[in-house]
Amino acid sequence: MQLTSPKAVGIFLGVLYGISMRIVIEFSTALKFGSLVTISFMFLVPVAIGYIRVHFEYNENPNLTYRQMIVKAWQPIFIFLLVSIVTLLEGSICVAMALPAFMFFASLGGVLAGFTRRKISQKSNATLLSITLLPLALSPIELNFLHLSKTYEVTNSITINAPINIVWQQLTNVSHIEPQEIPFSLTRFIGVPRPLEANMNASGVGAIRTSTWQKGVVFKEIITDWQPNKQMLYKFEINPDLIPDNALDKHVKLGGEYFSPLNGGYRLSEDKSGNTILALTTKVQDKTNFGVYSRIWGEVIFQDFHHSLLTLMKNRAEKPLAAVISHS
Template sequence: MIYSDKEPVRRLPFSKWWPVVAGALCGVLLRLIFWGSPGYPWNAMHPAFIGFAPLAVGAVTVYVAELSERRSWRYYLFAGMLANVLFVMATMAILIEGLICAILVLPLFAVYGALGGVLMGAICRGTNWPKKPVVYSFSMMPLLLAALLPDHAGEPYVGSIERTVVINADAPTVWRELHDTRDIEKAEVGQAWMYRIGVPMPVSGVTRVTPEGLVRDVRMGKGIHFTQHATQWETNRYVRWTYHFSDDSFPPGALDDHVKIGGEYFDVIDTEYVLAPTGPHSTALTARMHYRVSTRFNWYAKHLASGLIGNFEEVILGFYAGRSTRALSGPGRPELPTKKNPNDFS
């Protein structure tokens, strides 16, 4: 069979969806094979899966499409992308992937899928026929590379994000709101992107004084809970929190394993708050967070983490600004120390 470039070009949207469905099914099959939990072989964070599964999905899509008629370069590009979108949606539908991971990985898969579609389209045009060995090679590539490439998290990337807001309240008021945060409403922090894509909303963060120092109990939706320990602080000026998790901090299904805080691939190392008076009733509040990303594709993941954390800091600073400007001291709030921590930075 000889194709002619003069044949009519089928354009999106498709009248026949079988090529896209075939590509998406290829992706779902590969995801079922890469079923392992984080840290175990054949898991979905393996570079063989992240890098080559969407490539295979795009290639299979174009191969099936080329069996019936010659397609355009535009078709190769968009069909590969669309098949990967359908693939990711299907993994969510059958409950093997969570919303957070799906949203974060979708842009990367779409680009790789487009590349796979264009590569297969070029091969079909160059050979003037879609060859079965070629599509088999694309489909088997993730499996072969998974057997050859080492399976471990990538070198850790440690980043720091800092944001500042000026609050119309004195430092003691802002300090107290930092340590006694209760009954957080969705309208107060729900605009943060991490909560929009499925991270459970915070409920409260209340500090208690222990013999070891300040300990902040944090509670979030879906039963998530953990503590923050103050390693350094100076009343009304500065506090540095480190994160401590227990075995039941993240109930099953509360958060995707691939993005769990303190997990193999992602962690928040610490959070610092600095209060600097800028006037009699004005305080500059700075939030600084250090985080770790440990994947084999940090070049992509670190930018996602940076964007989400930066946006979170902006939202949470706005939250503390709103609470502080209307705060009134009342009973039931913890008595916080007035002396400097012996380990204070100053």
């Protein structure tokens, strides 16, 4: 591929546009002009990147199929996100969450570019300029007037072959968690720190359960409902300033500007066979404008995290019983 070919130009300008928009919007946040956590950046910037990529290659290859437009639009997206990680503009968690949306909307931009060049070729450059400026035009409007904050609950449960009182004992104080006790999961793959332990300073309502994760992440759970062998509910007390910057990407930092767990807890019940049903619920506040897309990621991450914790509780509660059976 020659560096001056339309293909190379489209890729280079697409990447350059993405990085430039990333930097411009980052520095304009303080002026209430833009934000990275907006529809304008998350969805419209990749549309423009895909549009740029296909717009320039069309000069050389006007017979591009729509399938080629869709795939070629991904090329500058991958490079842009890779550069963002290497230069520390973004962390792995944010990139992983953004990638599906970036690919989808870049493809829309690529198809739109191909359609525009075929139908209104005389004004294609003007359309290109409009597409690239659209995020800058809409970002301040969205930031100041569009607020789609949502609160939702995520609940998961697991069946444990152990008495309720044995399971209850696992909830209050969680001793050091070995790496092999937590199943490999999506959250660990994308860089979310894993839990290490949880300790309570007392029992009953008002007690504090302190959770410690990898990378220096520490937060508190204030007990709001305490019914031994039935339920333990709590509200989160998280100071985002005490969470190291390298532990969680700033846009998904617990208790941060955009994303915060509010409360949650464990509930225990017994099935007909005498097994314990352990349910874990977390109530989450999402202050982004991403709507369904953000909700999907929130559900995925918390369900994944719940699964890890519930599996830990199950294995620890069943272990003494298994040892007794084996010994007898």
